[in-house]
Amino acid sequence: MTDPDTxxxxxxxxxVADLYFFYCDAHEPENVVKCFARDAVFRSATQAEMRLQGHAELEEGFRSFTAYGRACxxxxxxxxxxDGQTARSRLFGTCHLSGKAEPGGPVFVRGLRYEDRWIVEDGRWVIAERVHEALWQFETTLIHRMLPEKPCAPVEPRR
Known part of the structure; x- marks a missing residue:
């Protein structure tokens, strides 16, 4: 049985994992870095050239990611x-990325995996190392974001 502290x-x-995604989507790189240890490493398993280390590089890198447009x-x-003051995690997630979010524009949907090493720093859990891996991706087209002009057909209640 797991103890309450664990x-x-x-x-x-x-x-922290949820806040990381929230700050990424809100385009707040200054808050994204708060999810990481001061000397943390963020790297990509699928793009070897992608490696950021420390808050300054992380903030600059995540600021550049905002150029991709809107994301969720x-x-x-x-x-x-x-395990005491350290932890490991594996996270699977998805990302919807819509660029300029204009009708007819591309929307990318990606399956992601993160392998993380965590530490307690200044009394908080933070990511010491994050390995980002894109597992799959497809592209579709953005449609108009307004509600349909005509209401949908009413649905009869089940009896």
Whole structure:
């Protein structure tokens, strides 16, 4: 049975994982870096040239990512193993990326995996190393974002 402190640690780690996605989607690189240890490493398993280390590089890198346009990340599943003041996790998620978000423009949908090493720094769980891996991707077309002009047909209640 897992003790209450370990459960709380797992919840705190999951909260940071959610905040990381939120700050990425809100285009707040100055807050994204708060999810990382001061000397953290962010690297890509699928793009060897992608490697950022430390808050300054992380903030600059995530600021450049905002040029991709609007995004919405979602955590699908996450496995967390806590061992005292360190932890490891694996996270699967998706990202919808819409560039300028104009009708007819491309929308990319990606499946992602993150392998993370966590530490407690200044009393908070933070990512010490994150390995980002793009698992799959497809492209579709953005349609108009307004509600349809005609209401949908009414749905009869089940009896």
């Amino acid at each position: 459960l709380l640690d797992r919840m705190r780690i999951r909260e 990340h979602s955590v699908a599943t996450m496995e967390i193993h806590v």
